[in-house]
Amino acid sequence: MVKEKDIITKIATAGLVGRGGASYPTARKWAAVKSALKNKKQGYIIVNAAEGEPGVKKDGYILKHHAVGLFDGIYLADRFLGSKKIKKVYLFLNHKYYQEYGPGLKKALAVKKYRTLKEKIEFFIKPEKLTYISGEETALLNLIEGKKVEPRLKPPYPTEHGLFGHPTLINNPETFYDVSLVAAGRYEGERFYTLGGALKRRGVYALPANLSIEEVLRRTGNYPDRPFFVSVGGEASGEVFAADQLMGPVEGAGLIMVYDLEKTDEKKLFRYWLNFYKEQSCGHCTICREGTYRLLEMINKRDNFHGDGKGRKKFDWDLFWEIVAGLEETSFCALGASLPIPLRSYWKNIVKRKKAKLS
Amino acid sequence: MNLKINNKKVKGRTGQTILEIARENGIKIPSLCHHPDLDAKASCRVCVVEIKGREKLVTSCSTLAEEGLEIFTDSPRVKATRKINLELLFASHAEKCGSCSMVYDCRLLSAAKKYEVEIDRFPDRKGKRKTYRFANAVEIDGTQCIDCDNCVEACVRQGIGYLEKAGSGINQEIEPVKDKDKACIYCGQCTLHCPVAAAQEQGAWPVVEKALKDKNKIVVAQFAPAVRVSLGEEFGLPYGENCEGKIYSAFKKLGFKYSFDINFGADITTMTEAEEFIARLKDKKAVWPMTTSCCPAWVAYAEFYHPELLPNLTTARSPHIHSAGAIKTYWAKQKKIDPRKIVVVSIVPCTAKKYEASRPELGLKGRPLVDYVLTTREFAYLIKKNKIDFKNLPDSDGDPLFNRGSGAAAIYGATGGVMESALRSVASFLCAGEDKKNTLCDRRLEFKDVRGLAGFKEAELNIAGRKIRVGVVNGMGNFSRILSRLKKYHYIEIMACPGGCLGGGGQPIPTTEAIRKERAAALYAIDKKRPVRRAHENKAMKEYYNWVMDKKLSSRLLHTKFKKSRGSRLIATKKDSIFDFLKH
Numbered sequence: 001m002v003k004e005k006d007i008i009t010k011i012a013t014a015g016l017v018g019r020g021g022a023s024y025p026t027a028r029k030w031a032a033v034k035s036a037l038k039n040k041k042q043g044y045i046i047v048n049a050a051e052g053e054p055g056v057k058k059d060g061y062i063l064k065h066h067a068v069g070l071f072d073g074i075y076l077a078d079r080f081l082g083s084k085k086i087k088k089v090y091l092f093l094n095h096k097y098y099q100e101y102g103p104g105l106k107k108a109l110a111v112k113k114y115r116t117l118k119e120k121i122e123f124f125i126k127p128e129k130l131t132y133i134s135g136e137e138t139a140l141l142n143l144i145e146g147k148k149v150e151p152r153l154k155p156p157y158p159t160e161h162g163l164f165g166h167p168t169l170i171n172n173p174e175t176f177y178d179v180s181l182v183a184a185g186r187y188e189g190e191r192f193y194t195l196g197g198a199l200k201r202r203g204v205y206a207l208p209a210n211l212s213i214e215e216v217l218r219r220t221g222n223y224p225d226r227p228f229f230v231s232v233g234g235e236a237s238g239e240v241f242a243a244d245q246l247m248g249p250v251e252g253a254g255l256i257m258v259y260d261l262e263k264t265d266e267k268k269l270f271r272y273w274l275n276f277y278k279e280q281s282c283g284h285c286t287i288c289r290e291g292t293y294r295l296l297e298m299i300n301k302r303d304n305f306h307g308d309g310k311g312r313k314k315f316d317w318d319l320f321w322e323i324v325a326g327l328e329e330t331s332f333c334a335l336g337a338s339l340p341i342p343l344r345s346y347w348k349n350i351v352k353r354k355k356a357k358l359s
Numbered sequence: 360m361n362l363k364i365n366n367k368k369v370k371g372r373t374g375q376t377i378l379e380i381a382r383e384n385g386i387k388i389p390s391l392c393h394h395p396d397l398d399a400k401a402s403c404r405v406c407v408v409e410i411k412g413r414e415k416l417v418t419s420c421s422t423l424a425e426e427g428l429e430i431f432t433d434s435p436r437v438k439a440t441r442k443i444n445l446e447l448l449f450a451s452h453a454e455k456c457g458s459c460s461m462v463y464d465c466r467l468l469s470a471a472k473k474y475e476v477e478i479d480r481f482p483d484r485k486g487k488r489k490t491y492r493f494a495n496a497v498e499i500d501g502t503q504c505i506d507c508d509n510c511v512e513a514c515v516r517q518g519i520g521y522l523e524k525a526g527s528g529i530n531q532e533i534e535p536v537k538d539k540d541k542a543c544i545y546c547g548q549c550t551l552h553c554p555v556a557a558a559q560e561q562g563a564w565p566v567v568e569k570a571l572k573d574k575n576k577i578v579v580a581q582f583a584p585a586v587r588v589s590l591g592e593e594f595g596l597p598y599g600e601n602c603e604g605k606i607y608s609a610f611k612k613l614g615f616k617y618s619f620d621i622n623f624g625a626d627i628t629t630m631t632e633a634e635e636f637i638a639r640l641k642d643k644k645a646v647w648p649m650t651t652s653c654c655p656a657w658v659a660y661a662e663f664y665h666p667e668l669l670p671n672l673t674t675a676r677s678p679h680i681h682s683a684g685a686i687k688t689y690w691a692k693q694k695k696i697d698p699r700k701i702v703v704v705s706i707v708p709c710t711a712k713k714y715e716a717s718r719p720e721l722g723l724k725g726r727p728l729v730d731y732v733l734t735t736r737e738f739a740y741l742i743k744k745n746k747i748d749f750k751n752l753p754d755s756d757g758d759p760l761f762n763r764g765s766g767a768a769a770i771y772g773a774t775g776g777v778m779e780s781a782l783r784s785v786a787s788f789l790c791a792g793e794d795k796k797n798t799l800c801d802r803r804l805e806f807k808d809v810r811g812l813a814g815f816k817e818a819e820l821n822i823a824g825r826k827i828r829v830g831v832v833n834g835m836g837n838f839s840r841i842l843s844r845l846k847k848y849h850y851i852e853i854m855a856c857p858g859g860c861l862g863g864g865g866q867p868i869p870t871t872e873a874i875r876k877e878r879a880a881a882l883y884a885i886d887k888k889r890p891v892r893r894a895h896e897n898k899a900m901k902e903y904y905n906w907v908m909d910k911k912l913s914s915r916l917l918h919t920k921f922k923k924s925r926g927s928r929l930i931a932t933k934k935d936s937i938f939d940f941l942k943h
Contacts, residue, residue: 148524149527153399153400153401153421278528278529279528280528281527281528281529282527282528283506283524283526283527283528283529283530283531284400284402284506285401285402285403285404286402286403286404286405286444286447286448286505286506287404287440287443287444287447289506289528289529289531290447290448290450290451290529291443291447293484293528293529294447294450294481297481319480322439322443323443323447325439325440325443326439326440326443326444326447329407329415329416329436329440330404330407330416330418330440330444332401332402332404337415
């Protein structure tokens with residue numbers, strides 16, 4: 001069994017980073033909560049397994065196949081932070097996952113080792129109507145506290161001032177699973193990749209974290225034989241790359257979404273992204289609430305999206321990018337700020353190159 | 360801490376935000392959702408600034424300053440994003456400028472000019488939303504709301520929590536809660552904290568304008584204690600400047616035939632209330648503590664939330680109802696004017712007074728004593744609309760039959776002022792028969808324990824051998840702090856608004872802690888300068904009071920009654936105009 005002191009060193013040496021998408025160093029986060037707890041009487045752990053990012057399926061994969069590893073990681077976190085001080089562990093799941101994997105998770109918990117942990121764990125089911133934003137960690141705190149689901153101002157960070165004002169550790173299930181591997185000396189620098197879209201072998205794969213996008217596609221036997229492009233990270237917030245730009249690593253929540261270059265309808269894709277953000281915006285800040293709505297409104301108008309404006313009113317791309325810049329610069333939280341990523345990268349890596357080839 | 364804003368070296372203190380430091384140094388950053396009374400929400404995104412070396416812009420209202428920061432408040436990046444945010448906000452705020460009393464001080468419009476905003480770049484998207492009207496006092500117009508939440512928080516801080524933001528994203532909307540155990544108390548703190556007048560008083564200025572044009576009416580004006588020290592702010596005069604004289608001149612310019620000071624009515628209130636207090640002291644079965652009732656929002660609160668406390672409320676009427684009663688009876692008789700021709704317009708710092716004036720028990724012979732109520736903001740609007748140069752108006756005076764009241768009346772506008780006024784008279788009455796050497800009889804003129812802006816203040820006095828314990832609450836949210844200890848006291852003053860009437864829901868925007876302090880200081884300065892400082896020593900008031908007693912009119916002119924209420928009157932309508940008033 002690993003000693004409490006050692007675990008943090010091991011995590012740091014292994015270089016674990018958060019797998020929710022932001023890739024924050026795990027050891028630093030754990031140390032921050034631990035140090036905040038020194039002067040506080042209680043704290044909380046939250047496992048954010050509601051898989052807010054569309055397309056990503058690895059949280060469900062872990063709940064299904066690695067429940068023991070997940071609970072081992074939580075167990076270690078609880079011990080490291082001070083089991084007496086951790087009052088509760090919230091396992092935040094969506095409804096579908098709870099129905100499908102709940103029984104398995106409860107079974108995995110029903111062992112002697114987890115006797116005290118089991119009493120602390122509360123399955124917190126995400127209400128079905130709730131949006132993307134509830135996965136944002138401070139919005140999640142508001143949700144559990146029964147407040148309006150919108151992000152909080154940072155600082156203070158949840159590590160110091162989290163759930164009900166107490167220090168709170170919030171991690172993705174993959175992070176806890178990785179910790180269990182580190183503790184058991186079985187961590188080999190792998191991460192989970194979700195592969196989706198126009199592919200033959202869709203699914204979740206565990207492969208080395210340092211692979212390039214192309215290597216992941218090839219190793220899983222998924223490298224397309226038709227012209228394609230990809231979105232990497234998450235379906236809504238991922239960066240778009242052309243087929244010859246796949247040498248970089250897979251960032252964010254580990255999704256590679258493959259699109260057929262010829263069959264994908266550009267306008268539909270834009271509409272998908274914009275509609276997603278409009279629907280998911282909590283409404284707190286101006287640019288995300290109003291901006292996403294106006295972008296979608298522009299796309300939905302019959303204005304000529306592609307052409308030169310003959311017959312129909314020309315699409316106002318200047319205004320479009322002005323709003324996108326506003327989102328990038330002035331969104332309150334990462335949700336609004338991430339919409340520009342797919343829009344800009346698609347524009348730069350796909351549309352502009354297409355136009356350059358044509359001319 | 361040293362930092363640079365727009366290349367200018369400035370100093371700040373730890374814990375200050377960038378916005379605070381900028382404003383202290385005269386550097387203007389536009390903001391909408393920011394209000395010093397409330398938590399930073401950083402939702403409007405208009406106050407963004409650029410910090411050298413940081414990737415993203417930050418909201419200056421929520422970002423703490425740090426040593427060595429180099430900040431730019433108007434860089435091209437800032438200007439561009441501020442412009443688009445303002446344009447988006449304009450599209451969620453239906454412009455009703457023609458009927459909006461904030462039009463001369465509109466923060467949206469002034470920012471639009473500065474940042475070359477195209478206000479109609481996007482079509483308005485909220486045109487079909489409802490307007491919620493709370494009795495005849497306050498309204499929230501969903502077509503104008505910019506989603507900042509300030510009204511919700513202001514209401515929560517008042518301990519009411521009647522408003523909520525329902526829905527999410529573009530569908531969110533401010534609504535009254537469905538909870539039947541909550542009701543609006545008309546205090547208007549939502550209107551005072553709304554940056555775009557979506558929460559606003561229900562304007563009475565159109566009907567007042569109409570009455571002023573009616574040749575068969577004699578329209579008279581009266582203004583409340585707190586109005587004189589805040590109105591000047593609307594015209595660029597220093598905080599707390601006493602504008603009594605200019606106000607009388609403005610009344611004349613606007614066409615009011617006669618004008619009066621509600622301070623005269625405040626002296627009637629003190630007189631009536633002090634006598635009731637002494638009567639309770641003599642009555643072994645009396646209900647304690649006695650509480651004030653001149654704040655109509657507190658009355659609405661008590662009638663809904665704590666009907667069991669209604670016997671505690673003094674039955675003395677509130678100042679403007681008293682003075683209106685004096686105008687429509689005693690004064691009209693002396694002037695040989697038919698009281699049915701008189702239209703009394705009260706200028707008050709309050710939105711709840713609109714509701715109070717419409718209460719049937721505060722009428723005479725089935726007609727209201729106060730016909731219309733304007734807030735300080737509406738009055739300022741009328742002055743601006745009529746292009747009156749208020750700042751340079753000469754001083755003049757009101758009708759000579761009634762006066763400007765005692766010093767005790769002047770401080771009615773500040774929290775603790777009503778209590779202090781009553782104590783001055785109660786102490787004088789009770790100590791009258793006592794030996795002057797009896798140090799146990801508290802003959803003080805100034806009771807400083809009950810002054811200041813703390814949410815709850817208390818004091819213990821010795822008057823004619825009795826220990827009298829008094830408490831003062833301001834800000835309705837502070838009431839719950841003393842509810843369980845109520846029985847400890849003899850006398851409690853309760854004002855629903857923070858700071859008392861000087862921080863009232865109808866006062867100029869902005870109203871902040873610092874501004875409330877200035878206004879309070881100004882009221883106590885007026886008190887010091889008044890030749891008469893105890894209400895019962897106001898001779899003109901005493902003459903009226905004796906007349907009422909002789910005519911046995913005290914129950915009809917001096918006292919009122921209260922009854923349990925089932926909640927505020929709520930009207931939700933689509934599409935409405937302030938000018939609808941005129942059609943009725």
